[in-house]
Amino acid sequence: MKWFELxxxxxxxxxxxxxxxxxxMLFxxxxxxxxxxxxxxxxGLGAANQLGGGWVVVNYAGTFDLTHFHAGDQIVVATRVKAFNKFFSLREFSIRDHTGHEWVHYEATFVFMDLVKRRIMTIPPVLIEQYDLAPVKRIPRVPAPSDLVVDDTWQQHQxxxxxxxxxxNGHVxxxxxxxxxxxxxxxxxxxxHQLTGVKIQFDHEVRYGQRVTSQAKVADLVTYHQIKTADQGAARAELTWVTVGK
Amino acid sequence: MKWFELxxxxxxxxxxxxxxxxxxMLFxxxxxxxxxxxxxxxxGLGAANQLGGGWVVVNYAGTFDLTHFHAGDQIVVATRVKAFNKFFSLREFSIRDHTGHEWVHYEATFVFMDLVKRRIMTIPPVLIEQYDLAPVKRIPRVPAPSDLVVDDTWQQHQxxxxxxxxxxNGHVxxxxxxxxxxxxxxxxxxxxHQLTGVKIQFDHEVRYGQRVTSQAKVADLVTYHQIKTADQGAARAELTWVTVGK
Structure with missing residues (x-):
């Protein structure tokens, strides 16, 4: 597949x-x-909405160096569909500076959500047929954050x-x-600290009127994160960092 | 002065x-x-920062109809300096749709802030000489929000x-x-409700680590607002509205 460049x-x-x-903002x-x-x-969005749904991101994972992208810079945001089946579309993203050098690369799994029933539906074929790709049985897995048990040592913010x-799409x-x-x-x-890697999994949507708790644990150069609402986990993430001068 | 169009x-x-x-986002x-x-x-920003300061907005006032500007639309953001003196620069803004129709028009007074001492300084002449304008003694006044006393009937959010x-610039x-x-x-x-007018006055900067209280009173189709920190008022505003269907 060819890259689309913005x-x-x-x-x-x-x-x-x-x-x-x-x-x-990068995402x-x-x-x-x-x-x-x-x-x-x-x-586009109009066609998707007419089919009763919207694209929703399930996860992101990749390598990041944001220090080369500054206010005023001309950058290129490139993307392409890498694989899809009835339920999932896997997209690849590459963010490049004006010389074409890539400083950020990540993948994302998208699903298609029924915006009334608020649940995943099969991807309407018309939305995906356009891509010069055959559907696959199993979508390659985007690396997930580690499973961790949140305890009293984690910081909490509401x-x-x-x-x-x-x-x-009617959610956060x-x-x-x-x-x-x-x-x-x-x-x-x-x-x-300067970010070098992101793995994030979105488990449940968050709606207007809810209160979320953001839990975090710093383990040297890795940080672990969980976002939850009163009744369930909404997202988990694992970020990696290097230290830098202030 | 000619309009600059973005x-x-x-x-x-x-x-x-x-x-x-x-x-x-409009602002x-x-x-x-x-x-x-x-x-x-x-x-630009680099030159201003080398002179130890940054442009800061003191107030905005104008007429607004945001319902003609949608995601994906090609718009034009136009601005020009209308008047300036040693301490103030008055700018005019016009937001237009792709046909050139203006749906938003407002004015703003800018001052130049010393980013270390956190106080207003005289505008470095080099930043303003570029404009084909003579300095004026008195800058035309941008309409201010009404002075109101906040009482128990106002809503409060922190x-x-x-x-x-x-x-x-190191502040909110x-x-x-x-x-x-x-x-x-x-x-x-x-x-x-649909916004038709804004008058806002920024009185004091708000910094990282502070907690603000947002106070609001709805009086039919006018809403009054105050933002304050623990020790002082930060901003006051008066917004006007018309009712619309959901």
Missing amino acids: PHQLTYYECDPQGNLQLG NLGVLAAEIENQGTGV YDVRYFDIDM NNSHYFDWMLEALGAEFLQT | PHQLTYYECDPQGNLQLG NLGVLAAEIENQGTGV YDVRYFDIDM NNSHYFDWMLEALGAEFLQT
């Missing part, structure tokens, strides 16, 4: 206090590129879901999970 | 759950256009400032004040 000039509000691309840009690719082949956290946009997860680490950690 | 394709993450441009886009205009004349609320980016203000109105109000 050229994009980074704005200051897509960057963090230090002027580097924000992690949540927004990836989804944007996928949407624009779909739109170009006539099966956040109320805000109206503007909700996207057009997955980019906000990263705000909750990173926020739990605090400014001191974020200013002295 | 063409921009709206992304889904700049829009609200209903798919219209978000108010906070981000305005500042972005001003920055890109400054950059084009060689006095928010902790998040690391990613902070911008490169003013677009987040709108999230706090609108959030206090609740989804029901936001889904049944």
Whole structure:
């Protein structure tokens, strides 16, 4: 499959206090590129919604160096469908600087959600036939975060879901999970560490009016995260870091 | 003065759950256009920071109809300096759809803040000489929100400032004040009302680690807002609305 490339000039509000691309915004840009690719082949958001559903991300995993992407930079957000079957579409993403050098590479599994029944449906064939790919039996697995038991040594922060956290699919946009997860680490950690890897699994959607707990454990250069609502786990993640000067 | 025009394709993450441009994002886009205009004349963010400061917004006022700007739309964000003196720069903003029709028009007063001393400094002449304008004695006044006394009938919500609320000026980016203000109105109000006017005054900066209280009063089709920290008022606003179907 050919890469679809979205050229994009980074704005200051897509960057963090230090002027580097924000992690949540990076994933927004990836989804944007996928949407624009779909739109170009006539099966964009409008077509998906007419079929009663929307694309939803199940997991992300990959390698990240965000320090090469700054406010004002011209970057390229590239994506392509790697494999699909009746229920899953696996997409690959590559974020490159203006010279074409790749600093971020990750994969994502997408499902198609019935926006009324709020459950997974089979992917409408029209949305996927456009890709010059044959369906596969088993989708390659995106690496999952480690299974960990949360205990008293984990930090906890609570956040109320805000109206503007909700996207057009009617639930919290997955980019906000990263705000909750990173926020739990605090400014001191974020200013002295640089992200190198992400594995995240989205288990259940979060809706307007809910309160989430963001739990985090720092184990040297790996951080473990869980987002949960009152009744169930919503997402788990494992992030890897290197130390840097402030 | 000639308008500087920034063409921009709206992304889904700049829009609200209903798919219209978000108010906070609109102000981000305005500042972005001003920055890109400054950059084009060689006095962008880098030049400002080398002079030890950054542009900070003191107030906004204008008329707004955000329902004509949707995810995917090609829009134009236009801005120009209208007047300036030693301490203030008055900018005008016009947001237009792809046909050139203006749906949003507002003005903003900017000051230049010393980023170490955290106080207003005189505007370095090099940053303003570029504009083909003579300085004026008195800057035209941007309409201010009404002075109101907050009492027990006002709703109150508390928010902790998040690391990613902070911008490169080291304080909460003013677009987040709108999230706090609108959030206090609740989804029901936001889904049944459409914004027509904004007057907002930023009195004091808010920093990382602070907790803010967002106070709001709904008086039919006008809402009054105050954001305060533990020790002082940070911003006041008056918004006007019309009712719409859900």
